[in-house]
Amino acid sequence: MDLFHLSSRRYTGAKTKLLESIDESILKTFNYKDKRNLSFFDVFCGTGVVSEYFAKKPQFSHCILNDFLYSNFVIYQGFFAQDFFDFKKLESLKQEFANLQAKNIKENYYSKAFGDKFFSQNDSKIIGYLRDTLDRFLELKVINKQEFYILLASLLYSADRIANTVGHYDAYRKNIPLQDRFVYELIEPIKLTTTLEIYKEDSNLLAKQLLEQKRHIDIAFIDPPYNSRQYSRFYHLLENLSQNKKPKLYGVALKPKPENLSKYCNVGAKEVFKDLITSLAKICKVLVVSYNNTYSANSRSNARLKQDEIKEILESIGKVQMFEYNFKPFSSGKSNLSNHKERVFVCQVLTK
Structure with a gap:
């Protein structure tokens, strides 16, 4: 019987081939191997493969999935809801x-x-x-x-x-x-034993809602859109x-x-990212940001956030380590794209 798996789709920016690299980056900063009952928040869930990867690990007992596309919400409900x-x-x-x-x-x-x-x-x-x-x-x-x-x-x-x-x-x-x-x-x-919450919300608003609920989350994974190309x-x-x-x-x-x-x-990416990080820092222990260095001849493909901006915002709330991996980006064939890297920032939030 030929069944579709979660990763069996074409999707811009999918992290399927980077899952182990993301995990290794986290472990170098926050070694969770001997821990249990951890929570994971996939803020911009996309294909959902990152959530699937961590939801299947024995250390994680609760996962929060969020994406503002209705089609992705339907897919999460179909694959994840128990x-x-x-x-x-x-x-x-x-x-x-x-x-x-x-x-x-x-x-x-x-x-x-x-x-x-x-x-x-x-x-x-x-x-x-x-x-x-x-x-x-x-x-x-x-x-x-x-x-x-x-x-x-x-x-x-x-x-x-x-x-x-x-x-x-x-x-x-x-x-x-x-x-x-x-x-x-x-x-x-x-099939999972992990408990789940599935949302279709604006990520910044959801972070504020979770803050109002005084939630406590161990790891938040943040993989926002990179450029001006709207997913909707x-x-x-x-x-x-x-x-x-x-x-x-x-x-x-x-x-x-x-x-x-x-x-x-759009041009307000830095401010909206800073607003998100400010909210998450109050409820999360570790923030993991995945972002690539997309700069090309096609201005629409250019990254909206610069590496220094991401690092500066994260350093304002904790200790940051950056890791870099080779990663083939999306291209429609009209852009001059070379030497692409996916950067993973891992921030241990400093308690105040």
Whole structure:
């Protein structure tokens, strides 16, 4: 049975290949090997692979996952939430979905918008039909909420795997004959003993909420957006598919009106980062910041925070060590990118 794992997706800035390096950096500063019942806060969760890595370690008993994209929230619920679901029912539905034929499906919002662009016409008809079917099944209580999230996350992964893109949805590849390639496959939910909290919040506001609750967190991992490329715009199609609100679309890339924009992608990145660190320093023992040295011929790809700025802000609240690793960054092929490094700052917060 071919199941999707959490890391089985294309995502800008994914830390899948840096997990051990991040862990080694933390251990050199905060040796947690002999500790138990630690808590981990993934502030900008992205793909969720960092949370998965630490949630599976015996030292960690509680993890907080947060991302402001609705599609990522759906994916976390599908993979991480430990609520009841009937996998035999899901497999049965998968077989039912596999027998769908586009010729028997009416045109829908997704086929009209994305057919012969991001997907073939037939594939987009099936994707749209399945999305509406999941809402109907939930409303009729054919499936429970957890089964809905698993099936919807599975649809996101299945659609993303065959999308006519270079890995994001800022544009689709043109002048390419599209084949019918869509196959609906299920994700494999992660079995954990770790307790979890899953949020879809602005990271700065969530940090303030946790501070108001007087929470105590051992490690916070902070991997904010690097440049001016908004993730809500990069992944607008998955956001659209997740929410199924069917908004009006604009432009060549067929995007809805801008929403859910991150301040970390504009000129105010330094101030909003400082605000976040100030809040987290009051509830966390260790802050881990991952950031790369992206500077290129394409100004949109340039890093919004400089190394010295990150270091200065962290040093204002604790003792900082910086580690550097080779890391291949995202490139659409239009930027001159070389000698790229991922920098990991580990800050032991000084108690006041």
